[in-house]
Amino acid sequence: MSYTCDGEEEFILDHFKGVKRGSFLDIGANNGIKQSNTRRLAELGWEGVCIEPTTSVYEKLSYLYKDSKVRCIKVAITPSLDGVISLGVVNIEGLGNTVNPERLLKLKGKVQSKEDVVGVCVSTLERLVGVDFNFLSIDTEGYDLQLIQKFNFKQWTHLSLICMEYHLSGDIDFVMDIIWKLAYANSFRVVYITNQNVFLKKILV
Numbered sequence: 001m002s003y004t005c006d007g008e009e010e011f012i013l014d015h016f017k018g019v020k021r022g023s024f025l026d027i028g029a030n031n032g033i034k035q036s037n038t039r040r041l042a043e044l045g046w047e048g049v050c051i052e053p054t055t056s057v058y059e060k061l062s063y064l065y066k067d068s069k070v071r072c073i074k075v076a077i078t079p080s081l082d083g084v085i086s087l088g089v090v091n092i093e094g095l096g097n098t099v100n101p102e103r104l105l106k107l108k109g110k111v112q113s114k115e116d117v118v119g120v121c122v123s124t125l126e127r128l129v130g131v132d133f134n135f136l137s138i139d140t141e142g143y144d145l146q147l148i149q150k151f152n153f154k155q156w157t158h159l160s161l162i163c164m165e166y167h168l169s170g171d172i173d174f175v176m177d178i179i180w181k182l183a184y185a186n187s188f189r190v191v192y193i194t195n196q197n198v199f200l201k202k203i204l205v
Helices: 008-015 039-043 055-064 101-106 122-129 144-148 172-185
Strands: 023-027 047-051 070-073 076-078 083-089 113-121 135-138 161-165 188-193 197-202
Touching: 008 039, 008 161, 008 197, 055 070, 070 122, 076 083, 076 122, 113 122, 135 144, 144 161, 144 172, 172 188, 172 197
Parallel strands: 023 047, 023 135, 047 070, 076 113, 135 161
Antiparallel strands: 083 113, 161 197, 188 197
């Protein structure tokens, strides 16, 4: 059984083949199982941090990882601001929920409810959880491109693979152009693209 729906899990496991002790940061972890890029790693004994702002799915996430090596944090990650922000709940199962104002406007007729959540910007997140991760997964329903550009990857000395959801971040050609440039600027390369996610692999220099 694969927790992902488009071959992501197989690619991740192949990349980390032979790595018995690793760590991951999962931003937008949902309930920890549905379309999870990190669940299999956790099952293999990895340590990790899962970020999820939606109350209904965070409760399932925190229960899943109770008494485990995975730490769960109930916050929303933003490009630059800390503070209380509005989360649009599109689906009680977590899929589609977002704090991105532009995305919320597009989903106006589909938003079932809103809840106030704590927002933490990328630089604050790096200070809170550190940068000692081997794998980074970003799935924030529309904020992904803005977020990935805010990380100080020069400090992430152990990071070898990034997975980012790209298909909700705008024009695909525009998004991919930025991703390719960001990858090269930080000694990564785009190595795998699925219908929703793009993978960046660290190139040793």
